[in-house]
Amino acid sequence: MGLIEAIILSVLAASTPLLLAATGELVTERSGVLNLGVEGMMIVGAACGFGGAWLSGSIIVGALCGMVAGILMSLIFALMALGLAVNQVATGLALTILGIGLSGLIGAGFVGERITPAPHLRIPGLSDIPLAGRILFGEDGFVYLSIALVVGVWWFLYRTRAGLILRACGDNHVSAHALGYPVLRIRLYAVMFGGACAGLAGAYLPLAYTPFFIPGMTAGRGWIALALTVFASWRPARLVVGAYLFGAVTILQLHAQGAGIGIPSQFMSSLPYLATIIVLVLLSRARTGGSTAPAALGTVFVPDR
Amino acid sequence: MQLVLEKRAERSATIALISPLIAIGLTIATLCIVFAVLGKNPIAALAVYFIAPLTDGYSLQEIAVKATPLIMIAIGLSLCYLANAWNIGAEGQFLIGAVAGSWLAVKTQGTDAGHWVLPAMLVLGAAAGALYALIPAICKVRFGASEILTSLMLVYVADLLLDYLVRGPWRDPQGFNFPTTAEFDPVATVPTLIEGGRLHLGSIIALFVVAAGAVLLGRTIKGFEIRVVGAAPRAARFGGFNANQLVLLTFAISGALAGLAGIIEVAGPVGHLQPGISPGYGFTAIIVAFLGRLNPIGILIAGLFLALTFIGGEQAQIAMKIPLDVTKVFQGILLFYVLACDSLILYRFRLISSSPKVQSGAH
Numbered sequence: 001m002g003l004i005e006a007i008i009l010s011v012l013a014a015s016t017p018l019l020l021a022a023t024g025e026l027v028t029e030r031s032g033v034l035n036l037g038v039e040g041m042m043i044v045g046a047a048c049g050f051g052g053a054w055l056s057g058s059i060i061v062g063a064l065c066g067m068v069a070g071i072l073m074s075l076i077f078a079l080m081a082l083g084l085a086v087n088q089v090a091t092g093l094a095l096t097i098l099g100i101g102l103s104g105l106i107g108a109g110f111v112g113e114r115i116t117p118a119p120h121l122r123i124p125g126l127s128d129i130p131l132a133g134r135i136l137f138g139e140d141g142f143v144y145l146s147i148a149l150v151v152g153v154w155w156f157l158y159r160t161r162a163g164l165i166l167r168a169c170g171d172n173h174v175s176a177h178a179l180g181y182p183v184l185r186i187r188l189y190a191v192m193f194g195g196a197c198a199g200l201a202g203a204y205l206p207l208a209y210t211p212f213f214i215p216g217m218t219a220g221r222g223w224i225a226l227a228l229t230v231f232a233s234w235r236p237a238r239l240v241v242g243a244y245l246f247g248a249v250t251i252l253q254l255h256a257q258g259a260g261i262g263i264p265s266q267f268m269s270s271l272p273y274l275a276t277i278i279v280l281v282l283l284s285r286a287r288t289g290g291s292t293a294p295a296a297l298g299t300v301f302v303p304d305r
Numbered sequence: 306m307q308l309v310l311e312k313r314a315e316r317s318a319t320i321a322l323i324s325p326l327i328a329i330g331l332t333i334a335t336l337c338i339v340f341a342v343l344g345k346n347p348i349a350a351l352a353v354y355f356i357a358p359l360t361d362g363y364s365l366q367e368i369a370v371k372a373t374p375l376i377m378i379a380i381g382l383s384l385c386y387l388a389n390a391w392n393i394g395a396e397g398q399f400l401i402g403a404v405a406g407s408w409l410a411v412k413t414q415g416t417d418a419g420h421w422v423l424p425a426m427l428v429l430g431a432a433a434g435a436l437y438a439l440i441p442a443i444c445k446v447r448f449g450a451s452e453i454l455t456s457l458m459l460v461y462v463a464d465l466l467l468d469y470l471v472r473g474p475w476r477d478p479q480g481f482n483f484p485t486t487a488e489f490d491p492v493a494t495v496p497t498l499i500e501g502g503r504l505h506l507g508s509i510i511a512l513f514v515v516a517a518g519a520v521l522l523g524r525t526i527k528g529f530e531i532r533v534v535g536a537a538p539r540a541a542r543f544g545g546f547n548a549n550q551l552v553l554l555t556f557a558i559s560g561a562l563a564g565l566a567g568i569i570e571v572a573g574p575v576g577h578l579q580p581g582i583s584p585g586y587g588f589t590a591i592i593v594a595f596l597g598r599l600n601p602i603g604i605l606i607a608g609l610f611l612a613l614t615f616i617g618g619e620q621a622q623i624a625m626k627i628p629l630d631v632t633k634v635f636q637g638i639l640l641f642y643v644l645a646c647d648s649l650i651l652y653r654f655r656l657i658s659s660s661p662k663v664q665s666g667a668h
Contacts, residue, residue, distance in 0.1 A: 036453065080641060084648040085310055089391055089453065091644055093591055098637025104630030220461050227454045266469035273458040277444070284449040302310050302652070 007251060012143050013209055015247025017042075017201040019146045021225035022232070022239050023153055024197020029229055030157060031190035032170035032183075033081060034298035036092025039222025040099025041073040041195050042202035047107035049203025050213040054110055059118045062207050063142075063200060070199015071192050073099060078191045082184050085300045096222070103215065110213045118142060118208040140208045142200075147240075149197070154236035166190060170294035173301045183301055198222065220273065227276045231283060233292040242279075249275045310652040317650050324646035325596055325603070329610070331646075332639040339634065345625055353624050354617035364620075366504040368612045370574050373511045374399070374566035374583075376608035378590035380518040381559025383599040387522070389535040390552045394441060394456025395563040396587025397463035398434040402564020403571040404467055405433030407578040410493035411475050411486055422492045426568055434564015435557045437463070442556035446549040452556075460587070468580050475578065485579035495573035507569035511608075514562060518601035531555060563587060584615065585633075592640045595647075611636065 021038055028035050048069035053062025073095060080091045118140040157163040166186055168176045173183045201221070206213040224246060232238035253268035336354075337347035358364040378395045385392040406426035413422050441456035468484070477487040498504045522528040534541040534548045541548060566586065575582050593611050597603030618632030 076641070080645060083308070084645050085652060086644045086648050090595060091641075093393060093588075094637055094640040094644060097588055097592070097640060098634060101630050101633025101635070101637050105628055105634060108628055108630065220458070223454060223457050227451075227458075230451060230454070264469050264473060266465040266472075270462045270465045273461045276458045277440075277450075277455045280450040280455055281444050281448045284444075284451075302312065 007255060009139070010254070011244060011247045011251045012139055013247075014250045015243045016143050016146045017204045017209070017221055018225050018228060018246055019150060019240065019243035020142070020201035020204060021198045021222060022228040022243060023146070023150050023236065024194035024201070025225055026229050026232065026234060026236060026239060027153055027157075027166070027197075028190045028194035029297055030170045030234060030294055031166050031187045032173055032294055032296035032299065032301070033187050033191055034088045034092065035074070035077055035081070035095070035191060035194055036089060036226065037073065037077050037095025037099065038092075038194075038198050038225050039218055039220065040096035041070045041198035042099075042222040042225075043103040043216070043218045044073050044099045044106070045070045045199030045202025046205050046217055047103035047110070047202075047213060049199070050110055050113075050115070050206035051106060052203075053115050053207055054113055057115075059115075059207050062115075063203050066199040066203025066207075067196045068199070070195040070197070070202065072195075073199070074191045074195025077195075078188050081300075082187055082191070085302050087300070088298050100216070107213050107215060111215070112212070114212050115207070117211040142204050142208050150236050150240055157236065167294070170296055173296045173299070177301075177303050183303065187301075198225075201225070224272060224276055227280055230293075231279050233283075234294060246272060246275065309655055309657055310648070311655055313651060313653055320646075321598065321650045324649060325598065325607070325643060328596070328639065328642035328646045331642045332635065335638050335642075336631075336635055339631060340627070343627065343631075345627060350621060350625055350627060353621045355613060357620055357624075358613055358616040363503075364616055366499070366502050367616050368609060369508045370503050370505065370612075371615045372608040372612035373505075373507045374570050374586045375590050375593050375611055376511045376605055377514050377566040377569075378559075378563045378587060379593035379597065379604045379608060380514050380601055381555075381562035382590055382594040383518070383597070383601070383604060384522075384531060384555040385559045386594060387535045387599050388531045388548075388551045388555045389538070390442070390445075390555050391453045392438060392441070392456050392556055392559050393453055393591060394438070394459050394587070395559065395590055396583060396585065397456070397460035398438050398560040398563035399567035399570075399583055399587045400460075400463040400467050401437040402430035402434035402567030403578060403582055404463070404470060404567075405564065406430035406568030407475070407486060407489075407571055410489045410572065411578075413493065414487060414490060418490070418492055420492055422490070423495065423572065426493060426572060427565060430568025431561040431565040434567065435561035437564070438556045438560020439553065442553045446552055452552075464580075467578070467582075471579055477577075483579075486577045488577050489572055493572060494576065495569055503574060505569075505573040507566075507573050510565070510569065512605075515601045515605045518604075522601065527554070563590075589615075589636060592636050592643075595640060596643050 021042055025035065025038055045066035049062045049066030052065025053059055056062070077091055077095050080086045081088045120140050157167060165176070165181050169181065169183045169186050177183045202218060205217050228239060228242045228246065231242040249272050253271045256263070256268050257265045333351065337351065340347040340350040358368060378399065382392060382395055406429045409422060409426045409429055437459065440459060441452040444450040444455050445452040471484045471486060475486045477485055479487065495505045495507055498506065530546045531551055533544065534546055534551050538548065571578050571582055589611055593604055593607045597607035614632055614635055618629055621627040622629050
């Protein structure tokens with residue numbers, strides 16, 4: 001396997017959790033809800049996903065456990081932010097703090113254990129094509145799932161009536177409510193979808209990226225996923241570009257460290273975080289003609305009767 | 306039946322006062338369930354968590370030591386949050402303050418420098434924290450970048466910088482390869498208040514910060530501006546208050562306080578720079594700020610309470626083998642309940658029949 005091929009494969013792997021989590025958050029934010037608890041939902045998803053896979057011996061069960069854990073976490077958020085109209089920023093932070101503690105508690109019993117990671121696809125013939133074969137037909141299932149998910153979300157948001165209503169809730173909840181749409185219920189579903197995606201993204205880490213669980217293994221990926229939705233201007237297609245760009249930055253620093261160039265590893269490791277800041281600044285600067293964010297993003301909605 | 310929120314005509318002052326107490330009560334009730342699930346006797350565990358640390362002098366000092374950084378950081382954060390500026394990178398500002406102050410301690414190590422070293426370290430720590438906090442603030446004011454994300458990304462950067470320094474240039478040659486600087490000289494160390502104890506001068510500084518915060522918010526025009534900008538942005542614009550300037554100001558103050566807390570922690574209880582100097586003070590301080598109702602006196606009380614949970618958690622780990630992560634879960638749940646109870650100040654909860662269909666179906 002050539003170096004280029006190896007790099008592309010590892011970029012795909014590093015981008016997948018970002019893409020999964022960011023896709024979920026994109027749907028949530030398009031409905032008008034800012035859930036800053038992605039990191040918390042991801043880390044609990046990682047602990048539960050690994051636990052599920054280790055106990056059952058099945059990657060699929062593990063992935064489902066991660067998704068269920070993400071949904072349960074998102075329901076706590078929904079109860080607070082939608083049911084009780086609590087400030088979404090504060091609630092999201094609380095979700096992350098809770099998630100970090102919970103994942104430590106849940107994962108304590110699994111630290112040091114290993115599982116067989118998710119198998120890679122193998123189609124005789126197709127997977128053997130040089131370069132493109134391994135990349136297009138030789139990845140683990142999560143990679144294809146993440147692509148399918150983002151395409152599905154694009155189709156849903158722009159090609160279905162339900163997607164139109166969801167976007168309407170995010171752009172003007174008062175009007176959507178006046179037209180008779182159940183704004184809070186639609187937002188609840190959007191938040192749950194975001195939770196499922198974040199949980200799955202977290203589970204990807206111990207199920208496919210590394211075959212073990214360590215506390216804090218999400219290492220800020222949830223926050224980077226949040227930044228990606230801004231990067232993508234809340235559009236699914238740009239999300240794919242953004243996620244792969246960030247995956248590439250992550251892998252670049254790993255390879256630079258491996259190549260033994262004279263820069264301390266800590267500086268290389270800080271690259272994804274610095275890149276996030278620079279991207280946020282450049283994008284926000286470029287958008288002088290008004291924000292492209294959903295107009296009702298982050299605002300509380302209490303329907304009057 | 307359906308639960309709906311009804312806006313109150315006025316904020317309920319009574320509920321504003323008792324809501325943190327309701328939140329603590331609910332958290333303790335939830336904690337009992339967690340203990341029971343873990344197979345521990347809830348009553349015994351609660352006693353270890355909340356009563357035992359209050360019964361001996363050593364633990365009381367430890368509570369004050371732990372509360373010191375929490376209170377200092379939370380006072381700064383409360384200013385930000387009141388002005389609707391979301392600084393959640395206090396952890397990074399804390400670490401940068403610790404690094405900047407430690408630089409002087411490392412440089413003057415063994416040079417018989419005078420007593421100016423510690424004050425200079427504190428100033429350096431505060432200045433570095435303020436500058437570090439100004440990065441997200443400027444990015445927000447100048448370019449409109451979300452301060453939530455940028456301030457948080459800088460936490461990871463600060464963490465890696467600290468890691469690099471103590472593994473590389475600042476590593477103690479006699480440290481058996483541990484990632485740590487040498488122990489600071491006495492002139493670079495925060496003095497303790499009680500002979501042989503751990504209570505240090507930083508706690509006095511924290512009390513001063515509480516007083517300064519109370520004066521700033523309650524007695525000055527700037528404090529008034531901060532409140533108005535956060536509570537009623539439109540009114541603030543009509544009043545000619547500059548919201549951008551207040552973002553910069555509150556971020557700078559909160560960064561300075563976090564940085565000061567960082568260098569005090571390193572030059573005081575820790576005594577040298579190493580990774581892991583903060584068990585998440587910057588994040589726990591967010592809870593302290595909210596639990597204290599973004600009010601300096603409230604934050605003082607809330608900081609002591611959260612410090613109690615840290616000490617209680619450590620004791621519960623030793624005495625009852627309860628995992629340390631329970632403390633973090635506990636803190637997260639507490640923040641949820643605090644926020645949920647806050648909802649009661651603005652809204653009234655009412656149960657109504659959701660639709661006519663349900664009404665006719667009910668017997």
